[in-house]
Amino acid sequence: MKRFLLFLPLVVALGIGAFALWGLWADRNPKEVPSALISKPAPEFDLPPIPGVDVPGLKRADLTAGGPPVLVNVFASWCVPCKAEHAVLSRLVKEKGVVLYGINYKNKAEDARNWLADLGNPYSRIGFDLSGRVAIEWGLTGVPETFIVRGDGTVVYRYVGPIVGADAQKKVMSALREAGWKEAGK
Amino acid sequence: MRRLRFLVAAILIGVAPILSLAVEPDEILDDPVLEARAREISAQVRCVVCQNESIDTSNAGIARDLRILIRERLVAGDTDQEIFDFLVARYGDFVLLKPPFKPETWALWFAPFVIAAAGAAGIFVLVRRVNRRAAAGPGQLSEEELAQIEKIIQNEKAEADS
Structure with a gap:
């Protein structure tokens, strides 16, 4: 017992050191804050479509209709990382058959229209959130941000930042599968 | 010594307007009592973009939206607690600069x-x-x-x- 007490200060110091090291760890992202929405129902909202874009708007009822889990992606034409992410999202829709909804955040209709015409529109529904109020309902901290919503309208996952690179895609895909999503034809 | 004190004061006076610039004139409420409450609440709410700043001093877009939202809810007659609850429901405890006192x-x-x-x-x-x-x-x-x-x-x- 006495022997053990002798080492106690060392153990405590190592513990504090490990905690400090964790704080300085380069791979740790201090901006990664868990969303308050996880395992909660999607917020109440009803957004009109972007004027002049031929996909319907987005409202809560669209997320509670049952069916496979969907991606809800918050994007804007002025957001550069969104452009990088756009190719990934398009591929997920085209090749894997993922259902993708969009919330167009604080974007002029014309800019959003041009952006989608330019890059293509992978979204099957887009809500036009000019004031950014609905984004606050979703607890948005920046664009882009992507949520996974189950067929019953429960938010199960959030990805902050662009889904670019193998790691990010793997994370999102495994979260999708965990939410009950199955790749078409498998 | 006196010179140094003068210098420090000059710098502080010079910096003060920059620090308090975040709240833009068009956001400020006409009712000074409500405005004071809005400022006090904003000072306790974390800016979710810049993280170690309150929304009262942050120039981020979402911080501005939240400031306006808080003022709207104050005008609508919300209590301070109702406003904090509203924010915590969307952004979690993290949005409060002072962590709440509870078992967790x-x-x-x-x-x-x-x-x-x-x-x-x-x-x-x-x-x-x-x-x-x-x-x-x-x-x-x-x-x-x-x-x-x-x-x-x-x-x-x-x-x-x-």
Whole structure:
């Protein structure tokens, strides 16, 4: 017992050191804050479509209709990382058959229209959130941000930042599968 | 010294308007009482973009939206608590700069006191042990030790004589 007490200060110091090291760890992202929405129902909202874009708007009822889990992606034409992410999202829709909804955040209709015409529109529904109020309902901290919503309208996952690179895609895909999503034809 | 003080004051005065610029004129409410409450609430709400800043001093777009939202809800007659609850429901406890006091955060709130108490207890025990030893006086030497000392003294003497 006495022997053990002798080492106690060392153990405590190592513990504090490990905690400090964790704080300085380069791979740790201090901006990664868990969303308050996880395992909660999607917020109440009803957004009109972007004027002049031929996909319907987005409202809560669209997320509670049952069916496979969907991606809800918050994007804007002025957001550069969104452009990088756009190719990934398009591929997920085209090749894997993922259902993708969009919330167009604080974007002029014309800019959003041009952006989608330019890059293509992978979204099957887009809500036009000019004031950014609905984004606050979703607890948005920046664009882009992507949520996974189950067929019953429960938010199960959030990805902050662009889904670019193998790691990010793997994370999102495994979260999708965990939410009950199955790749078409498998 | 006086010069230095002047310099510091000048810098502070120069910086003050920059620090308080985040709240833009078009956001400010006509009712000074409500505006004061809005400022007080905003100062306790974390900016989710810049993280270590309150929304009251942040120039981020979402911070501005939240400031306006808080003012709208104040005008609509919300209490301060209702506004905090509204924000926490969307952004979690993280949005509060001061962590709330509840079972999940007990470790956070009590840890400093527990560590201080443990340290004080340790020092108390140590001091008492040292005191007790001092009060008991020097211990008695055994026969064997006395004989050994005697032998050393004899040797020394013999060496000194030779």
